[in-house]
Amino acid sequence: xxxxxxxxxxxxxxxxxxxxxxxxxxxxxxxxxxxxxxxxxxxxxxxxxxxxxxxxxxxxxxxxxxxxx
Numbered sequence: 483x484x485x486x487x488x489x490x491x492x493x494x495x496x497x498x499x500x501x502x503x504x505x506x507x508x509x510x511x512x513x514x515x516x517x518x519x520x521x522x523x524x525x526x527x528x529x530x531x532x533x534x535x536x537x538x539x540x541x542x543x544x545x546x547x548x549x550x551x
Contacts, residue, residue, distance in 0.1 A: 508533060511540035519546030 511533070512526035520543065529536035 504530065504533065508536070511536040514540040515543060518543055 508526055508529040511529040512522050515525040516522040518540075525536065525540065529540075
């Protein structure tokens with residue numbers, strides 16, 4: 483039996499690939515928010531659940547860091 487000859491195997495491979503890609507892409511909004519002084523892990527979980535919303539929100543939030551004088 484070859485990999486991909488069964489439809490359930492093919493679906494499983496695409497779902498796994500999609501989840502891995504989502505996990506990788508979710509780091510971008512989390513890093514962007516972390517640079518602005520927010521918690522990385524909270525934003526990573528947020529972007530895993532609602533990636534499009536987190537992506538836009540990571541650009542819209544303002545910096546939480548204090549400016550050094």
